[in-house]
Amino acid sequence: MIDLRNLHSEREASVNIAEVARVTGVSTATVSRALSGRGSVSPTTREKVLTAASELGYVVSQAASTLASGRNRNVGIVVPFLEKWFFVEVLAGAQERLNRAGYDVTLYNLNLDGHGDERREVFENFLLRRRVDAVIAVSLELTDGEIARLHALDKPLVGVGGPITGVRTLALDDVRAARLATEHLLGLGHTRIAHIGGDDASDVDFHLPTKRRQGYEEALRAARVTPDPALLTTADFTLPGGYQAAKQLLGAPVGQRPTAIFATSDEMAIGAILAARDLGLVVPRDLSVIGVDDHDLASFFGLTTIAQSPRHQGALAAESLLAELEPDVHPPIDTVLPFELIVRDSTSRPLVD
Amino acid sequence: MIDLRNLHSEREASVNIAEVARVTGVSTATVSRALSGRGSVSPTTREKVLTAASELGYVVSQAASTLASGRNRNVGIVVPFLEKWFFVEVLAGAQERLNRAGYDVTLYNLNLDGHGDERREVFENFLLRRRVDAVIAVSLELTDGEIARLHALDKPLVGVGGPITGVRTLALDDVRAARLATEHLLGLGHTRIAHIGGDDASDVDFHLPTKRRQGYEEALRAARVTPDPALLTTADFTLPGGYQAAKQLLGAPVGQRPTAIFATSDEMAIGAILAARDLGLVVPRDLSVIGVDDHDLASFFGLTTIAQSPRHQGALAAESLLAELEPDVHPPIDTVLPFELIVRDSTSRPLVD
DNA sequence: TTGAAAGCGCTAACAC
């Protein structure tokens, strides 16, 4: 096998700091300072270094830099699995902010969805290789052992999507968001309002199902409507799951049948809309439907929903970590996660009362 | 701020190889050999080292190991954006295989979907920090400059989802897959078969739209059916896009209206099914629909489709890279990407001919 | 503002 390296005049990949120093006529220490911005360098020297580095195609060796400084410029993002709109959005939001700050993102996928279970492996090996400066845990309930391991690393850790004991977390106020959704329906005049919550298996999401049901019930009681257990169902957060649950609810005889459904995710809400159609019901005339998320497909289906921008949540998590890692980044001022009622075509006054 | 480190008896994160060597009573070289499996160590010594390392909670410092060996145990995966089922599936498949082999995965998102454009940044900075041992490029057409930069790094590179000039690539045989889809419809007796292809903006996907249209036309011609330009539309691979395109096609007067639609992605095919419903057409009685992907939602909508497991494609890409990086991993024997017709409820014989 | 030099923690020749 021919060694291609000697055929190239440009051996960019292996230009090192000494080379830049030699060309510029300064020491490696000065090059390092000029390039990293840490320590003072005269404007002239800095300029010369920058030019030389760029001409030589010099890029710092991350490994050497890390070994010497202890900084990785890399953040680990841990997700329970990837096949969900919410996780991917959070990931994209965090990734974008981190990349912009010059940080790499290493993705750890626990694969809790049946494709495997890399949980132990990730916490006991991968994260401990000190390849990351900080960790973002998305919609995960960590065990005490896992938290201890991360603490031992002495790295900042922030959760998105639910409270981790003793860890700073960004999470929607699920109770209030659910109350808002329910109040929207109540305000339109509905009283037979069904709820499709999350099932037990969705506990990766921190009892989020429980909290949203709680918000739903609070809103009903505040409006002097007694929650009817027959109007409570659960599903797995997916569209087919919502479809099934809705079919069940809508199969009840008229009079007992709900005039509105509040589903705890947009995918389930869309399932409910499709179920209604298949039963010959017209949305919103015969049935109002509201979801939570503002999923990609929500507007296509005309779904009224509570928007919660997970992308923004990811960016916010990144921002707050960067504030700890970079001297010149300030912690985000507003750390309250916004949510917002978006009224589309799937909700209206009930036909009959 | 109190330094917590002294409060912990276990300073796991900072145990180094020298410590393990001291406890075991051997040299650091032997510890390194025992732990990495490179070079020979007596079974007894190995056992002792493993025990000590585990008891001390020793985990190798990736940076030091990389600096000394040149190996990162890390693979970069570059995606055009994340908001697409296909990309996420490929990512998940590759990630799982790589993690299993002890490799980390660093995700580079070019954000070509309007949320930004990190392309230059990624290729000119991130990838050149030599943090990765290899690169997987998903559905990307790389420029010569980009390829050159990666070549200069002297790292294995494999593409998934389309041919990159001069680079090994895993890609579906799009022409044949499209032909199979069209032949299914022809076989059922359809002749007025419309096609919803990908639009120009989808060129991130390597002229995949063109190839699939080609397969469609080949199949028609082979069956002595003249392709009708009026039956050709394009959309953006999304559900709403497919819906719009289908509405357009189905708006034609009976007789000119297609009896079947072949959409180049399942999401568009689902959009077509919904469009048909909204027009009062019954699928498959009045209209047959077939897609490509076997998307998560395909079975819910009863969609007949050409399955192309992107998860498997990701795993295969990972496997072939590992074969180059690890002495004991063999290149995958079968590198032909399988695709398969899955017949569900969205296709049947045409009502009239 | 700049340079010299001591590591950072590990791996891989090489010697035994």
Added chain:
DNA sequence: GTGTTAGCGCTTTCAA
């Protein structure tokens, strides 16, 4: 099979 040792390429005191 194991130990010695010279780096890997950078950052960061410390001195000038």
